[in-house]
Amino acid sequence: xxxxxxxxxxxxxxxxxxxxxxxxxxxxxxxxxxxxxxxxxxxxxxxxxxxxxxxxxxxxxxxxxxxxxxxxxxxxxxxxxxxxxxxxxxxxxxxxxxxxxxxxxxxxxxxxxxxxxxxxxxxxxxxxxxxxxxxxxxxxxxxxxxxxxxxxxxxxxxxxxxxxxxxxxxxxxxxxxxxxxxxxxxxxxxxxxxxxxxxxxxxxxxxxxxxxxxxxxxxxxxxxxxxxxxxxxxxxxxxxxxxxxxxxxxxxxxxxxxxxxxxxxxxxxxxxxxxxxxxxxxxxxxxxxxxxxxxxxxxxxxxxxxxxxxxxxxxxxxxxxxxxxxxxxxx
Amino acid sequence: xxxxxxxxxxxxxxxxxxxxxxxxxxxxxxxxxxxxxxxxxxxxxxxxxxxxxxxxxxxxxxxxxxxxxxxxxxxxxxxxxxxxxxxxxxxxxxxxxxxxxxxxxxxxxxxxxxxxxxxxxxxxxxxxxxxxxxxxxxxxxxxxxxxxxxxxxxxxxxxxxxxxxxxxxxxxxxxxxxxxxxxxxxxxxxxxxxxxxxxxxxxxxxxxxxxxxxxxxxxxxxxxxxxxxxxxxxxxxxxxxxxxxxxxxxxxxxxxxxxxxxxxxxxxxxxxxxxxxxxxxxxxxxxxxxxxxxxxxxxxxxxxxxxxxxxxxxxxxxxxxxxxxxxxxxx
Numbered sequence: 001x002x003x004x005x006x007x008x009x010x011x012x013x014x015x016x017x018x019x020x021x022x023x024x025x026x027x028x029x030x031x032x033x034x035x036x037x038x039x040x041x042x043x044x045x046x047x048x049x050x051x052x053x054x055x056x057x058x059x060x061x062x063x064x065x066x067x068x069x070x071x072x073x074x075x076x077x078x079x080x081x082x083x084x085x086x087x088x089x090x091x092x093x094x095x096x097x098x099x100x101x102x103x104x105x106x107x108x109x110x111x112x113x114x115x116x117x118x119x120x121x122x123x124x125x126x127x128x129x130x131x132x133x134x135x136x137x138x139x140x141x142x143x144x145x146x147x148x149x150x151x152x153x154x155x156x157x158x159x160x161x162x163x164x165x166x167x168x169x170x171x172x173x174x175x176x177x178x179x180x181x182x183x184x185x186x187x188x189x190x191x192x193x194x195x196x197x198x199x200x201x202x203x204x205x206x207x208x209x210x211x212x213x214x215x216x217x218x219x220x221x222x223x224x225x226x227x228x229x230x231x232x233x234x235x236x237x238x239x240x241x242x243x244x245x246x247x248x249x250x251x252x253x254x255x256x257x258x259x260x261x262x263x264x265x266x267x268x269x270x271x272x273x274x275x276x277x278x279x280x281x282x283x284x285x286x287x288x289x290x291x292x293x294x295x296x297x298x299x300x301x302x303x304x305x306x307x308x309x310x311x312x313x314x315x316x317x318x319x320x321x322x323x324x325x326x327x328x329x330x331x
Numbered sequence: 332x333x334x335x336x337x338x339x340x341x342x343x344x345x346x347x348x349x350x351x352x353x354x355x356x357x358x359x360x361x362x363x364x365x366x367x368x369x370x371x372x373x374x375x376x377x378x379x380x381x382x383x384x385x386x387x388x389x390x391x392x393x394x395x396x397x398x399x400x401x402x403x404x405x406x407x408x409x410x411x412x413x414x415x416x417x418x419x420x421x422x423x424x425x426x427x428x429x430x431x432x433x434x435x436x437x438x439x440x441x442x443x444x445x446x447x448x449x450x451x452x453x454x455x456x457x458x459x460x461x462x463x464x465x466x467x468x469x470x471x472x473x474x475x476x477x478x479x480x481x482x483x484x485x486x487x488x489x490x491x492x493x494x495x496x497x498x499x500x501x502x503x504x505x506x507x508x509x510x511x512x513x514x515x516x517x518x519x520x521x522x523x524x525x526x527x528x529x530x531x532x533x534x535x536x537x538x539x540x541x542x543x544x545x546x547x548x549x550x551x552x553x554x555x556x557x558x559x560x561x562x563x564x565x566x567x568x569x570x571x572x573x574x575x576x577x578x579x580x581x582x583x584x585x586x587x588x589x590x591x592x593x594x595x596x597x598x599x600x601x602x603x604x605x606x607x608x609x610x611x612x613x614x615x616x617x618x619x620x621x622x623x624x625x626x627x628x629x630x631x632x633x634x635x636x637x638x639x640x641x642x643x644x645x646x647x648x649x650x651x652x653x654x655x656x657x658x659x660x661x662x
Contacts, residue, residue, distance in 0.1 A: 169500050169501060169502050170500060170501045170514075170524075170528075171500050171525075171528040171529075171532060171533070172525065173525040175518075175524060175525065176518065177514075177515035177516070177518040177519045178515075180511045180512070180514045180515035180518065181511070181512060181515045183501075183508075183511045184508035184509075184511035184512045184515070185508070187506075187507065187508040187511065188508045193501075193506060194502075194503065194504040194506065197501075197502040198502075201502060202502070202583070202586075202587050203587060203588075203589050204587050204588055204589060205588075205589045206552075206556075206588055206589065209547055209550070209588060212543075212547065213544055213547045213548065216540055216543065216544045217544065219540070221537075225537075252533070255533075256533050256534060256535050257534075257535055257536075257537060257540060258534050258535060258536045258537065
């Protein structure tokens with residue numbers, strides 16, 4: 001929409017009540033999800049869209065890329081609606097880059113952003129960023145209540161999906177007692193947590209099963225079993241027939257091994273380059289290892305890219321991990 | 332204790348307040364756990380023991396068998412205490428058989444039983460059985476509050492362990508909104524849920540990793556991919572070096588495969604016999620399959636034992652599973 005090219009005032013994070021008031025004042029909204037849409041961005045978007053529709057407003061969700069079939073139930077009680085939008089809402093999107101192909105149209109015209117990433121760049125006119133929320137869907141739950149909308153079963157299911165997928169089913173360190181209480185509330189509102197969790201966490205494709213087997217075959221231990229390394233290759237991906245989402249969580253496999261404090265996953269990319277995922281426990285700093293190869297991340301999870309032959313790449317990253325063990329053990 | 336051989340009056344389940352009153356009246360208790368002690372029986376026992384000690388009473392936990400090392404933190408803030416017991420408490424124990432080696436001494440003299448198994452035989456003088464609790468530790472949380480004891484960090488950790496282990500980290504169908512609220516409360520009381528969940532759900536021995544690989548190699552699909560079968564053998568157990576607890580959860584692997592509605596795990600036992608675990612989805616009834624071979628269980632999870640050569644056993648159980656598919660699909 002042409003009239004939406006005016007420069008927006010960038011602000012520090014607003015109150016959720018400001019967001020609610022703004023939403024009540026506006027109509028004809030599109031709700032943007034981030035690229036490679038996951039359960040949290042989708043759950044946030046579909047729940048909010050449904051709430052706005054309950055208020056008699058027109059709203060639609062823009063799924064940013066391919067919808068993984070495990071999320072197809074989001075579409076079951078959703079009707080497409082075509083209209084000229086006047087309001088642009090971003091959910092679970094930390095920065096315009098995460099809009100991917102949607103960036104060109106929307107990056108500069110986002111009115112409202114609701115997010116839980118501490119590094120949110122506040123690219124929207126109004127931004128609510130609450131990094132204490134394990135999932136952005138927790139923020140959306142609060143927002144819908146502020147809108148005065150009765151949360152129905154479908155909203156509850158969408159919000160629960162966001163929460164359970166962003167917390168590894170309440171397992172990760174981001175989970176707070178508020179997260180648990182939000183889930184309780186959603187279950188009371190008719191969300192079948194068991195069925196959602198089964199689809200999200202207890203269903204694997206045969207391709208994934210084959211990939212896991214191949215990944216385990218590649219496993220090597222180093223530094224007296226304190227470092228574990230696995231790798232995937234184009235050949236393995238082809239032979240097992242995995243798709244993009246089948247690769248989710250592979251990086252967590254090596255660090256799960258008892259005694260391992262640094263787990264490394266080497267994934268073959270294009271042109272003899274490899275994407276490295278590093279996961280660490282305790283005082284060992286994955287981002288310190290990744291930074292040596294121009295990468296970065298958090299203390300417990302980081303990544304980098306190293307080019308060269310697999311055996312050389314592996315030798316380099318193992319040496320860096322061994323150095324990290326020494327650095328911390330010495331201190 | 333000899334004076335404890337009088338016949339106890341068997342009663343239907345009592346109120347939790349009756350149990351609390353009785354506990355306040357008694358002293359010198361032993362708290363029994365069930366054989367192959369899991370997180371729920373141990374968490375229930377250690378939390379209750381600590382609460383009774385806070386009341387100035389003497390109490391001790393009897394660990395019924397080998398303590399899995401992942402539960403060793405239960406002992407960190409626990410002091411052994413030796414005394415002649417006057418009160419016998421059973422937690423998470425549905426029937427005297429589950430006392431295993433402790434049955435001879437205790438089966439007939441249990442004063443108080445707190446449990447969440449619907450089939451509890453009410454073998455104790457006073458029984459509180461609440462089958463709506465996903466974990467018995469939820470009952471214990473309520474009981475400790477009734478005792479008027481302030482729940483400290485260690486009790487919170489023990490109770491949380493019971494809840495998360497009996498619910499597959501809040502994933503199973505037994506989870507209610509009360510379960511989630513109980514977990515929230517325990518986190519507020521200082522329980523580090525992340526660390527417990529990491530140890531319980533994200534740590535695997537190398538032996539387990541090797542076993543999973545071998546199990547996946549044994550996988551076969553039947554009935555157009557709707558039935559999946561895996562098996563373990565003594566040879567696999569020996570070669571991979573797995574212990575008892577490394578076998579936990581193997582039975583859930585085949586049914587996790589996309590499209591599979593009946594998952595079967597065949598485990599080699601002694602004398603050419605095999606223990607069969609059956610897991611099913613939707614309308615398909617695992618217990619109906621198991622019953623044909625003298626076994627039983629629930630609709631979604633059942634078991635039986637079939638003797639004979641592996642290939643014959645496998646043919647029999649697959650035929651029975653195929654018949655179950657037909658039985659339901661026809662109806």
